[in-house]
Amino acid sequence: MSSRIRKARVNDVQAIYDLLKHMAAQGLLLPRSLSNLYEAVQSFFVAEDDEGKVIGVAALQVAWETLAEVRSLAVLPESGSRGLGRRLTMAVEDEARKLGITRMFSLTYVPGFFEKMGYTIVPLESLPQKIWAVCFQCVHYPDCKETAMVKDLD
Numbered sequence: 370m371s372s373r374i375r376k377a378r379v380n381d382v383q384a385i386y387d388l389l390k391h392m393a394a395q396g397l398l399l400p401r402s403l404s405n406l407y408e409a410v411q412s413f414f415v416a417e418d419d420e421g422k423v424i425g426v427a428a429l430q431v432a433w434e435t436l437a438e439v440r441s442l443a444v445l446p447e448s449g450s451r452g453l454g455r456r457l458t459m460a461v462e463d464e465a466r467k468l469g470i471t472r473m474f475s476l477t478y479v480p481g482f483f484e485k486m487g488y489t490i491v492p493l494e495s496l497p498q499k500i501w502a503v504c505f506q507c508v509h510y511p512d513c514k515e516t517a518m519v520k521d522l523d
């Protein structure tokens with residue numbers, strides 16, 4: 370089955386919400402509300418199969434002048450291990466480059482995947498913009514179980 374990566378449209382938001390909720394229920398990532406996803410729809414990429422079903426998502430979240438996050442990356446398990454996670458991450462990074470971003474980061478439960486994408490582990494404290502903007506409001510703060518990782522874009 371073929372698949373393509375494209376920018377999200379407003380009518381993808383319900384599918385993005387359902388996919389993230391499904392993954393969050395398994396503790397794989399943090400959930401996001403529908404209203405938050407409508408606000409952030411322009412930051413999202415989706416992977417769709419040849420029937421137009423959303424089978425993967427990822428978002429670019431700018432944190433500071435040259436710093437941005439790969440956020441809400443998820444691929445349905447039945448569509449995994451086919452390179453979609455890699456393609457979604459690359460789409461987010463390409464978009465970041467166009468905006469003038471020079472450093473990407475991720476807070477993740479799957480450091481092994483991000484290592485494959487060229488990211489290296491750093492202390493969370495090295496990302497103060499993330500802590501100020503998001504972590505302080507997170508229900509898990511300060512007991513964050515995610516691994517902070519960064520990658521410099523060329």
Ligand SMILES: CC(C)(COP(=O)(O)OP(=O)(O)OC[C@H]1O[C@@H](n2cnc3c(N)ncnc32)[C@H](O)[C@@H]1OP(=O)(O)O)[C@@H](O)C(=O)NCCC(=O)NCCS
Binds near residue numbers: 398445475481482485
């Ligand atoms: C992590 C996730 C996005 C990977 O998606 P995927 O489409 O299966 O990944 P890909 O097929 O593109 O894999 C790319 C490479 O990463 C490796 N990889 C994938 N998942 C991995 C993992 N959990 N640990 C280590 N390596 C992993 C693959 O083996 C592949 O390596 P290769 O290039 O040497 O063959 C997907 O498993 C997922 O949605 N997980 C649940 C949600 C999640 O953890 N999201 C990340 C939140 S930041």
